[in-house]
Amino acid sequence: MLLVGVMGGAIWGIGHLMDMPTKARWSMIWLLLVAVLMAQVVLPADNPLRTATGGSAAPWLILIAFGAVIAGYRQLLGYLRVRADGDVAVETPRPEAFSETELDRYARHIILREIGGTGQKRLRDARILVIGAGGLGAPALMYLAGAGVGTIGLIDDDTVENANLQRQIIHSDARIGMPKVFSAETAMKALNPFVTVRPYNRRLTDEIADDLFADYDLVLDGTDNFATRYRANAAAVRAGRPLISGALTQWEGQISVFDPAHGAPCYQCIFPESPADGLAPSCAEAGVLGPLPGVIGAMMAVEAVKLITGAGTLMRGEMLIYDALYGETRKIGIQSNPTCPVCGAGQKAAVV
Ligand SMILES: [Zn+2]
Numbered sequence: 001m002l003l004v005g006v007m008g009g010a011i012w013g014i015g016h017l018m019d020m021p022t023k024a025r026w027s028m029i030w031l032l033l034v035a036v037l038m039a040q041v042v043l044p045a046d047n048p049l050r051t052a053t054g055g056s057a058a059p060w061l062i063l064i065a066f067g068a069v070i071a072g073y074r075q076l077l078g079y080l081r082v083r084a085d086g087d088v089a090v091e092t093p094r095p096e097a098f099s100e101t102e103l104d105r106y107a108r109h110i111i112l113r114e115i116g117g118t119g120q121k122r123l124r125d126a127r128i129l130v131i132g133a134g135g136l137g138a139p140a141l142m143y144l145a146g147a148g149v150g151t152i153g154l155i156d157d158d159t160v161e162n163a164n165l166q167r168q169i170i171h172s173d174a175r176i177g178m179p180k181v182f183s184a185e186t187a188m189k190a191l192n193p194f195v196t197v198r199p200y201n202r203r204l205t206d207e208i209a210d211d212l213f214a215d216y217d218l219v220l221d222g223t224d225n226f227a228t229r230y231r232a233n234a235a236a237v238r239a240g241r242p243l244i245s246g247a248l249t250q251w252e253g254q255i256s257v258f259d260p261a262h263g264a265p266c267y268q269c270i271f272p273e274s275p276a277d278g279l280a281p282s283c284a285e286a287g288v289l290g291p292l293p294g295v296i297g298a299m300m301a302v303e304a305v306k307l308i309t310g311a312g313t314l315m316r317g318e319m320l321i322y323d324a325l326y327g328e329t330r331k332i333g334i335q336s337n338p339t340c341p342v343c344g345a346g347q348k349a350a351v352v
Contacts, residue, residue: 007032098124102194106148112311119309120148126308127151129216131204131232133180134158135283135293136222136246136300138170143301145188145195149308152188153216155200156180167290204228209235218307220300221245221267222293224282226274233258233267237343242316243267244303246296248288249280251325253296256334257303257315260343264316269337269344292324 040057043050098106098120109115109123126149130137133156144152158180160171168180175183181199188197200212204223213219213235221232221243229245236243242259245267260266274280299320306312315331322329338344 102148105192105194109147114311115305115309119311122308122310123148123305124150126218127153127216128218128220128304128308129153129155129212130220130222131228132156132222132224133168133170133184134164134222134224135167135248135288136297137184137220138168139294139297140220140222140246140300140304141184141188142170142191143298144304145192145197147301147305148192149195149304151196151198151216153198153200153212154181154184155202155204155212156184157201157203163284167288167293169294204231204235206231206235210238213239213241216241218242218244218304220304222297222300226280229267229271230274234342237266242307244300244307246293246300248283248292248296250286251289251292251323253292253322253324254319255296255299255303255315256319257307259314259316260336262316263336265334265336266340266343268342269340270319270334272337272340289324292322295322295324 036053039047039049039053040055045055103110106120109120110117112119115123128144128149128151130141130144130152131154133141133154137154137156141152141154156179160168160176160178160180160183162176164171165173165176170187171178171180171183172187175186179199179201181201185197185199188195202208204212209231219232219236219241221229223229223232233243233245236258237260240261242257242261243266244255244257246253246255248254256270258264258266258270260269303315306314317334318331319334320329320331336344
């Protein structure tokens with residue numbers, strides 16, 4: 001038995017030195033105990049390994065049963081604790097009041113009449129999902145993290161490429177080849193360790209969109225393809241979440257807050273169908289000015305902060321178009337399409 005004790009101790013010690021999680025170390029000790037038990041059952045009585053590990057299965061069986069009861073009890077306690085919190089996803093609870101460091105960090109928000117301490121708390125309690133950690137996502141994610149948005153989800157299945165770095169300033173040369181969501185998480189946590197970042201290294205699909213959107217207060221769409229835009233729009237309408245949407249072509253950017261739940265049109269009201277192939281080339285095909293996503297992505301973060309804090313007037317039912325080549329901006333009114341298949345009367349027809 002001493003031999004097994006020494007082996008168990010060695011597993012625990014080596015695991016500790018290698019920074020292995022406690023759970024993994026316990027699993028290995030369980031494996032060791034099961035192996036010893038098997039040795040008692042399978043090997044002949046005079047086998048040296050069997051005699052060295054006690055010679056009988058009974059004490060090991062008792063030890064394993066005892067351990068299983070304790071593990072089961074702990075599991076039950078943990079489960080009850082999670083149930084009591086009313087939230088299955090266990091996250092580090094945040095203290096109600098801001099720390100001195102946080103108060104100092106957000107002082108320039110708190111001093112703003114339209115935000116104040118109340119607005120800053122709303123930002124801390126907010127959950128924002130950003131689709132795409134590319135050109136538009138880069139500044140939006142950085143500013144949302146800097147502004148102290150408590151929970152920021154980001155979904156993207158790309159990896160950082162050399163050609164991204166002309167504009168996607170959340171990534172870095174050293175992180176080429178890394179999944180974009182993890183690269184972005186690194187930059188956001190480096191900027192503000194007080195926020196929770198949830199990276200989803202995958203493409204947005206219909207299967208996951210509803211559950212994912214339901215978990216957030218609002219969604220920012222910074223994707224570069226129409227299929228994902230329509231998918232995100234439909235899921236946002238179904239979930240009743242506002243969708244802050246930005247788009248770019250070469251020297252021109254546009255932004256709007258699509259929010260049918262508050263009388264504003266949805267994306268599909270304005271763009272009923274995706275353009276024919278070749279009519280709307282991607283950034284890779286047509287080119288895009290490096291700082292342009294910085295302008296529009298930062299404006300998306302501005303609208304998000306306004307929406308969460310209730311400051312000012314949102315770009316609902318409006319689209320702002322920025323022409324960087326001539327330094328011009330213009331705003332156009334946009335209206336819901338009553339026959340829109342996503343948010344209008346067409347929806348019912350589509351369901352029937
Ligand atoms: Zn619509």
